[in-house]
Amino acid sequence: MEMAAVKDSAILESGTERTLYPYVTGTSVIGMKYKDGVILAADMGGSYGSTLRYKSVERIKHIGKHSLLGASGEISDFQEILRYLDELILYDNMWDDGNSLGPKEVHNYLTRVMYNRRNKFNPLWNSLVLGGVKNGQKYLGMVGMIGTHFEDNHVATGFGNHLARPILRAEWREDISFEEAVKLLEKCLLVLLYRDRSAINKFQIAKITDEGVTISQPYALKTNWGFSAFQNPSKGAEGSW
Amino acid sequence: MDIDLSAPHSMGTTIIGVTYNGGVVLGADSRTSTGMYVANRASDKITQLTDNVYICRSGSAADSQVISDYVRYFLHQHTIQLGQPATVKVAANLVRLLSYQNKNMLQMGVIVGGWDKYEGGQIYSVPLGGTILKQPFAIGGSGSTYLYGFFDQAWKEGMSKDEAEVCKMLIFVPDICSVNMFWQKILFLCYHTITSQIMSYVLSRWQLL
Secondary structure, three states, X not given: OHHHHHHHHHHHHOOOOOOOOOOEEEOOEEEEEOOOEEEEEEEOOXXXXXXXXXXOOOOEEEEOOOEEEXXXXXXXXXXXXXXXXHHHHHHHHHHOOOOXXXXXXXXXXXXXXXXXXXXXXXXXXXXXXXXXXXXXXXXXXXXXXXXXXXXXXXXXXXXXXXXXXXXXXHHOOOOOOHHHHHHHHHHHHHHHHHHOOOOOOOEEEEEEEOOOEEEOOOEOOOOOOOOHHHHOOOOOOOOOO | XXXXXXXXXXXXXXXXXXXXXXXXXXEEEOOEEEOOEEEEOOOOOEEEOOOOEEEEEEEEHXXXXXXXXXXXHHHHHHHHHHOOOOXXXXXXXXXXXXXXXXXXOOOEEEEEEEEEOOOEEEEEEXXXXXXXXXXXXXXXXXXXXXXXXXXXXXXXXXXXOOHHHHHHHHHHHHHHOOOOOOOEEEEEEEOOOEEEEEOHHHHHHHHOO
């Protein structure tokens, strides 16, 4: 009797709206501060379950003059977040007071949005990386789908947390140059490409400095498959079946 | 034999949208199934939204039909207010809006294709969840799984000075999706002409069996 009552109320509750599971998803985003600003990287894949359905999804976008946003998770929710931010930046511009929202403010706004949605049991199914530079001050933060947020010198989402962050912890320095930062990111991206099933070999690297935003053209990394075991595949099992 | 006649009508579909030099080409098969039973073997999965924008529907037949009806209604009013034909982008975004805001209740993946004077021929994919992605070509529906490999190697940017080349590519599609391609409609949308051709080629092939 007790069980039936609980089940009934659960069914009644599920009449309300909630995002139950993601459909089209992006995988890891990694980011770090470097000497002149902040640099972000992500691949361009949009997975549909285990199928790699879309191969040209831009998961890093610039927000206003001072920020970059990278997202993993449900792409439709990311697109909705971009619309919210569009409106936020628009209203900010309309004040026309010479001031503009910096990365810290945008990060805070996103945190509030994500946390409030989580409280309504209808999360935006994303992990967001927000990086930017304003008046020479570098900023890099992360927000998750339950509203967990923090700032750090280097961040990653999803698989990147497990595979990329240890590398970044070991090799990141405060005054790392742009070229070294790209090399370090590519090192992380390569590991992710090898070990993350939903990663694809098509990346974009975005950088933001006081001068502005640059998002690179998509490019691929060189992978190594030259193992001795692949040299003579039929060694030990000559002939066909 | 057990046939679940109360199973929701799903489309078990293959839908395709391709941009080419002159505009866009849309294609779809014609089978609607309820579980194992073929409820309709002559369905029209390419639906008109405006004079210049069409939508290929897959997933739940009811959901995609009602969304198409709403979007046609909104676009009609929008066209009157705007005073000129709606753009493909607006049409696709209306579909996305309804898809996204009702994502818990809807089960449909669509391809919106059309032609407008600003951007020419465009194809927008709106899969489950309400993501919107502009693509040079798009495939959808459960039958599309067989086509990923084919399109990956056959597709080229800026294809064909005439429709023949695109058509040639699409002719191979029924060979690949041989299960469902009993009847295929191909719709051409380009500047000046909107021609709809039933693929008699496909029809005659199956009649040989």
